[in-house]
Amino acid sequence: MRSTRSLPVVVAGVLLVSACGGGGESVDTGAGGGGGGGGGDTLVAAVSAQPDQFDPHVTTAYPSFQVLENVYDTLVVPNAEDLTMEPSLAESWETSGDGLTWTFTLRDGVTFHDGSEFDAADVVYSYNRIIDEELSNSFRFQNVADVTAPDPRTVVITLSQPTPNLLERIGSFKGMAILPENAADELDLTTEANGTGPFRLESSDASRTVLTAYEDHWGGAAGVGGVEFRYITEPAAALTALQSGEVQWTDNVPPQQIESLTGDDTVELQTTPSVDYWYLSMNYARPPFDDRDVRRAISFAIDREAVAEAAWFGAAQPNQTAIPEDSFFHTDYAPFQPDPDQARQLLEQAGVQTPLTMGLMVTDEFPETVTAAQVIASQLEPIGINVEIETLDFATWLDRQGQGDFDAFYLGWLGNLDPAAYYQEQHQTDGPNNYQGYSNPQVDQLLQQGATETDETARKQVYDQAAQLIVDDVSYLYLYNPDVVQAWAPGLSGYQIRADKAINFETVELP
Amino acid sequence: MTGAPLPEPAVSPTATEAGVPSTARTSRPRWRETLVLLARNPTAAVAATVLLLIALMAVFDETLAPSGPNEIAVEDRLQPPSLEHPFGTDDLGRDILSRVVLGAAVSLRVGFLAVAFALVVGALIGLLAGFYGCWVDDVLMRFMDILFAFPAVLLAIAVLAVRGPGSGNTALAIGIVYVPVFARVTRASVLGVREEVYVRASRSVGASDWRLLTRHVLPNAAPPIIVQTSVSLAFAVLAEAALSFLGLGTQPPNPSWGLMLAEGRGFIDLAWWLAFFPGMAIFLTVLCFNLLGDGLRDVLDPRQRTLMAGSGR
Numbered sequence: 001m002r003s004t005r006s007l008p009v010v011v012a013g014v015l016l017v018s019a020c021g022g023g024g025e026s027v028d029t030g031a032g033g034g035g036g037g038g039g040g041d042t043l044v045a046a047v048s049a050q051p052d053q054f055d056p057h058v059t060t061a062y063p064s065f066q067v068l069e070n071v072y073d074t075l076v077v078p079n080a081e082d083l084t085m086e087p088s089l090a091e092s093w094e095t096s097g098d099g100l101t102w103t104f105t106l107r108d109g110v111t112f113h114d115g116s117e118f119d120a121a122d123v124v125y126s127y128n129r130i131i132d133e134e135l136s137n138s139f140r141f142q143n144v145a146d147v148t149a150p151d152p153r154t155v156v157i158t159l160s161q162p163t164p165n166l167l168e169r170i171g172s173f174k175g176m177a178i179l180p181e182n183a184a185d186e187l188d189l190t191t192e193a194n195g196t197g198p199f200r201l202e203s204s205d206a207s208r209t210v211l212t213a214y215e216d217h218w219g220g221a222a223g224v225g226g227v228e229f230r231y232i233t234e235p236a237a238a239l240t241a242l243q244s245g246e247v248q249w250t251d252n253v254p255p256q257q258i259e260s261l262t263g264d265d266t267v268e269l270q271t272t273p274s275v276d277y278w279y280l281s282m283n284y285a286r287p288p289f290d291d292r293d294v295r296r297a298i299s300f301a302i303d304r305e306a307v308a309e310a311a312w313f314g315a316a317q318p319n320q321t322a323i324p325e326d327s328f329f330h331t332d333y334a335p336f337q338p339d340p341d342q343a344r345q346l347l348e349q350a351g352v353q354t355p356l357t358m359g360l361m362v363t364d365e366f367p368e369t370v371t372a373a374q375v376i377a378s379q380l381e382p383i384g385i386n387v388e389i390e391t392l393d394f395a396t397w398l399d400r401q402g403q404g405d406f407d408a409f410y411l412g413w414l415g416n417l418d419p420a421a422y423y424q425e426q427h428q429t430d431g432p433n434n435y436q437g438y439s440n441p442q443v444d445q446l447l448q449q450g451a452t453e454t455d456e457t458a459r460k461q462v463y464d465q466a467a468q469l470i471v472d473d474v475s476y477l478y479l480y481n482p483d484v485v486q487a488w489a490p491g492l493s494g495y496q497i498r499a500d501k502a503i504n505f506e507t508v509e510l511p
Numbered sequence: 512m513t514g515a516p517l518p519e520p521a522v523s524p525t526a527t528e529a530g531v532p533s534t535a536r537t538s539r540p541r542w543r544e545t546l547v548l549l550a551r552n553p554t555a556a557v558a559a560t561v562l563l564l565i566a567l568m569a570v571f572d573e574t575l576a577p578s579g580p581n582e583i584a585v586e587d588r589l590q591p592p593s594l595e596h597p598f599g600t601d602d603l604g605r606d607i608l609s610r611v612v613l614g615a616a617v618s619l620r621v622g623f624l625a626v627a628f629a630l631v632v633g634a635l636i637g638l639l640a641g642f643y644g645c646w647v648d649d650v651l652m653r654f655m656d657i658l659f660a661f662p663a664v665l666l667a668i669a670v671l672a673v674r675g676p677g678s679g680n681t682a683l684a685i686g687i688v689y690v691p692v693f694a695r696v697t698r699a700s701v702l703g704v705r706e707e708v709y710v711r712a713s714r715s716v717g718a719s720d721w722r723l724l725t726r727h728v729l730p731n732a733a734p735p736i737i738v739q740t741s742v743s744l745a746f747a748v749l750a751e752a753a754l755s756f757l758g759l760g761t762q763p764p765n766p767s768w769g770l771m772l773a774e775g776r777g778f779i780d781l782a783w784w785l786a787f788f789p790g791m792a793i794f795l796t797v798l799c800f801n802l803l804g805d806g807l808r809d810v811l812d813p814r815q816r817t818l819m820a821g822s823g824r
Contacts, residue, residue, distance in 0.1 A: 236780055254777055256589075256602065310585050310603055364758040367777070374603060374764040378583040391676060391758045 041225040041510055043492075045503075046238040046250035050231050051209060054201060055189035056177035057126070057135045062414070065174055066251075066503050067209050067229055072177030072195035075104055075123065075155075076167050080496045080504070083275070083327075083417060085167035089118065089178055089196065090155070099162035099454050104155045110218040112180045113193070113200040120149030125181040127157075127170075137176060139432075140169040140421070164454045168418040173502065198222040198506040207231060223494055223509040242267055242487055248510065249488040249495070251503065255313045258485060268490050270497045271315055271483040277322045278311075278368070278412035280360075280376065280477040284437035286407050288352050295474035296336075297346035301383045302376060303338040308480040310375045311368040316482040321467050322416065322423075324481040326499070328456075329419050331464040333471060343383045354384025361401070361409040365394035369410045372479070376410070401435050412482075415500050419463045420451045427466075427475050438475035548810045555806020558799040565796055569616040576609035581764045589782045599784035601774065610766035611788050617767045618796070621682045621760070622747040628686030630740055633693025640694065641701030642720075642728060652698065655691035663688045663746075664753060671759045678767075681760040685750045689743050696739045700732035707731070734811035738804055745800030752793050768793045 051064035056072055059065070075090040090104040110118040127147045130138050143166075146158040163169070170176050180186075180194050187194060193201040199211035199222060212226040230247060232238040238252035243266050253261070253269070261269045282289040282298070289295060304318040317324060320334045347354060360376065362369035370391055377387035392400070400406055416422045424447050425431045429439040446466040453459040470476065486497050491511025496504075550556050568575060584604035592599040598607035640651040658666070670684035704710065710727050718726075752769030754760035761767035763774075768789040775785030 236777065256778060256781055260781070306583075306585050310583070310588075370758075370763055371603070374581075375583055375585070377764055378581060389762050389764065391762055393758075396672075 042228055043224045043226070043249060043505060043508060043510060044228045044230055044247040045505070046232045046241055046247040046252055047229050048231070048233055048235070048238070048252040050206065051204065053190040054193050054204070056174050056179075057130050057133075057137065058189075060136050060175075062501075063231075067201070067204075067211070068174040068177065068193075068195075069197075069502050070199045070211055070227060070505055071193050071197045071201050072174050072179075073110075073197050074171045074174060074176050074178065075106075076171035078172055078417065078498075078500055078502070080498050083498075083500055085171050088171070089123075093167075099164070100159045102157045102159070102166060104157070106153050106155065107218060108153070110196050111216055112196055113214055114180070115216075116180060118178070118180070118196055119152035120155045121152070121181050122178055123147070123155045124149045125183075126176075126178045129179070129184060130176070139425075140176065162452045162454055164452070164456075164459060165418040165420050169421070172417045172500070173415065199227060202226070217506075219506065222506050224505065227505050239267075239487070242489065245489065248492055249486070249508075251484075251486045251501075253485045253487050255311075255315050255485065258313060258315050261487065265490060267487045268492065269485070269487045271485045272497050272499055273317060273324050273326055274414075274482055274484045274501060275324060275327060275416050275499050276412055276414040276501075277319065277324075277416065277481050278372070278410070278479050279322075280408055280410050280479065281436045282358075282408045282474070282477070283404060283406055283435075284439075285404055288350060288356065289358075289407060291350045291352070292473055293346045293350040294352055295477070296472075297343040297350070297383065298380065298385065299336045299474050299477050300339045300346065301343040301380050301385070302336075302477065302479070303379055304479045306379070307372050307375045308482075311372045312480070312482050315485055316480040318480045320478055321471055322413075322476070322478055323419065323467070324499075329460055329463050329467075331467050333464075333468050335472065338379075340382050347383060355386045356384060357386045357388060359388045359390055359407040361390050361392060361397060361406045363394045363397040363411075364391050365397075366411070368482075373410055404435065404437070417500065419467075420447075423447055423463070423466060423470070424451065427470050436475060438470075438473065440469060440473060440475075443469050443473075443475075545810055549806055552806045552809065554802050555810075558802035558806065561795065561799045562803060565615055565799075566619065568612055569619045572613045572616045576606075576612045578606045578609050580605060580609045580613040580766050582606070583764075589778070589785075591782070592784055598788045599782065601771070601785050602778060602782075607771075607784060607788055610771060611768070611792050614766040614768045614771060614789060614792065615796075617678065617761050617765060618748050618751055618769075618793075621678055621685070621751040621767075622744050624679075624682035625685035625747045625751070626689065626740060626743050628683065629689035629693050629743065630736070632686070633690040634697045634736055636690070637694040637697025637699075638701055638724065638729065638732075641698035641732075642705055642724060648698075652694070655694045658687070659691040659695075664750065667750060667754060668757070668759060671754065676759045676762055678761050678765075681751055681754050684754070685747050688750070689747070692743065693736065693739060696735050697732060700735045701728055704728050704731045738808045738811060741800055741804035741807055745797045745804065748793065748796050748800065 047063060047066055049063040051059070051067050052061045053059050053064060054068065056068045073089045075088060076085040077088040078084065079086045089107055089110060091107045093102055093104045095102050106120060106123070112118060124147050127141065129135065131141050131144065143159045143161050143163045144157055145160045148156045150156060157166070159166070177195065183189060183194060191204070196218065198214060198217045198219065200214045202210040202212045204210070208231065209229040210226065213222040213224065215221050232241060232252060235252045235254040238247070238250045239254065239257060241247045242250050258269065258271065261267055282295055284290045304320065308316040308318045320336055321331055323330045358380070360373050362373045364370060370389070373387070373389045377389060380387050401409060413422060425433040427434060427438050427443055428447050429444050443466050446462050450459055450462040450466065453462055471478065484497055484499060484501055488495060489511060492508065494507040494509050549559070582605060587600050587604035588602055590596055590600040596606050596608065598611060601607055601610070636651050636655065640648040666688050667684040670687055671680055674680040674683065705728055710723060713723055713727055751760055751767065752772065755767040755769030756773040758773070761770050763770060771789035772786050772793070775789065778785045
């Protein structure tokens with residue numbers, strides 16, 4: 001229930017959703033068996049919530065993927081530097097002239113954690129499982145006509161139409177993991193795992209998840225003997241645990257402390273721009289928000305810089321489009337400079353009676369939505385819009401979003417790699433996550449064109465045009481891209497902070 | 512109607528301790544004597560004074576607050592207490608003193624509305640149940656027992672989950688939670704009073720039920736209810752803070768002490784004043800309501816009262 005509900009939020013890439021992590025301050029009973037403590041070379045990582053389950057094809061929760069990233073592999077993986085796709089379980093691949101047939105050559109000598117050989121049948125099984133059971137990521141295979149294995153080292157994917165971003169679709173995160181053939185019948189995948197990754201899943205309980213290094217990993221054994229993910233909900237507590245040496249890594253850093261930590265030599269803090277974006281969405285079915293001028297007025301009234309500063313203490317880049325500056329698909333477009341006069345004029349032009357009341361739905365599951373909403377409320381007040389903030393629990397929030405029972409809401413999409421997926425989902429007339437009800441035939445047409453255009457430059461131009469229309473029409477009112485903020489013990493080496501927030505401990509070595 | 516004595520009901524400690532009052536025999540108006548006695552009790556007097564000040568603060572909030580409570584100035588964020596901002600500023604640069612002052616209005620309004628609702632509904636139910644007994648008593652009090660069986664905060668959360676968050680609904684939710692408490696206290700008190708000689712006498716000369724209830728039963732059953740009101744106000748303010756802390760009560764950006772406490776929690780390492788001042792405000796208000804309740808109980812208890820009045824002369 002929870003995962004299907006949260007699916008909409010999970011767009012193009014990974015995960016918004018956090019499992020509720022219910023009260024999971026780590027309870028040290030010491031009974032956990034096998035886990036930390038003993039082996040001096042176990043990395044202890046503090047994460048904010050407990051994984052909801054370990055079936056990579058089913059879960060949509062970020063805490064699960066933090067673990068699964070280290071347990072499973074995909075055919076291709078994003079490069080840690082620029083997130084372009086590079087070989088993983090597939091050594092190489094070829095595309096036919098018409099772009100409809102992709103042939104992957106698989107790596108030799110790869111074994112699963114139970115010792116069995118990896119071959120093409122496992123890939124076919126895994127992909128067909130996602131397609132046939134219509135699991136959360138089946139939309140990624142919407143153009144796939146057939147997946148076959150002519151021999152144990154070769155997989156052929158046949159497409160119904162050219163899909164230039166096929167590699168992103170099958171490799172951008174571990175939701176597309178390769179399971180051993182018949183894994184779903186032989187294992188309880190919600191609690192067990194059998195992957196090809198650098199670590200095997202040892203145990204998991206209400207306070208921690210323990211991984212141990214897989215000695216026969218195809219890429220060589222990991223740099224540490226194991227990883228223990230400890231759930232520490234409270235950011236301040238996670239930071240204290242890191243400073244006291246109880247944990248060696250955390251991504252649960254309170255943004256307000258970033259500044260004071262940069263000069264602190266008890267922790268190593270790094271930030272990098274992420275591919276997440278946060279936005280305000282208005283309901284086209286609720287007048288006057290169906291009026292483009294009203295939405296534009298609101299867009300002119302909001303000072304994105306101030307909102308980003310308030311929510312992230314400088315650790316976010318204001319952006320009027322979805323895609324951050326470092327990404328290939330970024331387009332430099334910022335038509336809305338804060339201008340209350342113009343905003344008032346637009347409202348008048350639209351014939352709107354002020355004061356106008358706008359409900360703004362936020363959730364305390366993501367506290368930055370509550371902070372940002374208060375700043376937005378103070379910015380809209382001068383132009384005669386009275387914002388009524390509604391703080392809801394996330395389940396209710398998602399319900400109301402699904403039913404279209406809102407004036408406006410504030411949320412983010414995380415881990416967005418290729419625009420085809422998330423633009424189509426959110427801004428195409430019949431997009432599954434187009435909750436606002438945006439419909440612009442020109443955008444629809446551009447998005448269709450972008451999905452099948454094989455020339456990268458031409459494709460970027462198409463998405464640039466679409467992005468500008470989306471911004472101009474205020475389908476989403478984009479505000480900023482926050483940074484990824486992670487901290488670890490000084491001297492910890494081999495770890496790389498990534499824009500897609502994937503957490504990979506394969507090459508990490510303890511001080 | 513005056514059948515066999517009913518079994519003694521389970522009552523809250525406050526009600527039993529407060530005891531059932533005897534008839535008023537004094538020549539001076541009773542309320543004035545009560546006030547005088549209360550003023551002689553130093554803790555209660557201090558508590559009452561502080562509460563009066565908080566209430567004044569709540570009434571004159573807009574005039575008293577140095578600046579707008581929702582005026583955001585991100586560049587002034589997290590300033591420590593200073594002359595310009597005596598309580599410092601929060602993470603959005605808002606003046607905490609102003610927010611604490613306006614928070615008083617929010618917290619007290621919710622508290623008073625909630626207790627008023629619980630008092631009116633609960634006392635009415637208790638009065639009817641206690642006075643008429645029989646099936647009226649059974650039906651009403653069993654229903655109260657059902658409500659009472661739920662943990663208070665859980666019941667309030669359930670009400671808010673159905674009605675949606677917000678100040679008005681918070682008051683209603685807390686009010687509903689306290690209805691059974693008032694019903695029980697009132698019923699217990701009424702059970703004792705209705706068998707008093709003066710009630711029987713009045714009845715024997717043909718007084719109507721309405722006259723009996725309003726002239727004899729209610730005034731004489733009132734003291735424990737008054738004590739309960741003061742104590743409940745403390746709990747209501749606390750409950751409002753708890754619900755706002757959980758995000759179900761007052762909605763941002765409006766200040767409520769509980770909400771400010773919740774917001775300040777994440778900054779406790781960096782800026783203690785965010786959580787400290789609203790926390791102190793909650794602490795002080797709740798303490799004063801409790802002390803006042805204690806004082807009232809002493810003053811309204813006939814045995815204690817004679818003792819105090821005697822020593823005072």
